[in-house]
């Protein structure tokens with residue numbers, strides 16, 4: 537297999553001096569692809585995302601981006617290399633307006649911020665209407681749009697999303713997945729954790745089922761959805 541664009545390979549590590557949470561865990565994604573991580577609560581999905589983004593020390597394995605070893609780079613340096621991460625919680629500034637949130641996302645950039653912001657407003661038109669409102673006044677689905685939009689302000693090559701549809705209705709979830717597909721079609725790599733496993737695997741080029749910090753199943757989204765063991769244990773039959 538050729539080297540994927542982004543890969544966290546054989547990652548082993550945990551928090552501080554605590555026990556390892558990840559065990560030889562491998563996650564990868566290519567440009568224009570959607571890779572989805574699913575698995576039970578506490579499986580280490582968020583931890584795997586943090587490891588790929590440099591928020592966790594791994595003592596075995598490596599993270600590589602476009603062929604470069606970035607294992608020891610800080611999250612800030614990874615952002616400068618084209619990675620963007622939307623964490624599971626506290627992913628917007630609620631007291632700032634929508635527009636201010638998007639501006640914060642562009643802190644590393646000096647030029648063309650308006651152009652990028654217009655692209656984000658084209659992707660999420662409701663944010664254009666609400667741009668002067670405090671983000672904290674928006675609905676759950678709209679807040680997630682702000683969080684994704686803020687990440688896109690850095691014009692990333694890789695967009696990492698930890699449970700972007702948490703707490704939203706099925707309709708809002710479908711809508712958000714459609715927008716994520718649209719972003720992937722522009723050539724951006726999407727690496728996403730999802731608890732709506734079945735729906736997320738439907739749009740996944742690659743799927744990872746994590747259990748206790750290790751890869752249990754890895755395949756295309758379609759193949760995982762068709763796998764009887766995966767269905768029985770992780771997709772409710």
Ligand SMILES: Nc1ncnc2c1ncn2[C@@H]1O[C@H](COP(=O)(O)OP(=O)(O)O)[C@@H](O)[C@H]1O
Pocket residue numbers: 551554557575576577578579580581582583584
């Ligand atoms: N900041 C942290 N410090 C110490 N342990 C943590 C921290 N965050 C998560 N953990 C532990 O790591 C394990 C995996 O958690 P997490 O990656 O959040 O799982 P998931 O996202 O799959 O639900 C759990 O046992 C959890 O208690």
Ligand SMILES: [Mg+2]
Pocket residue numbers: 581582583624
């Ligand atoms: Mg999590």
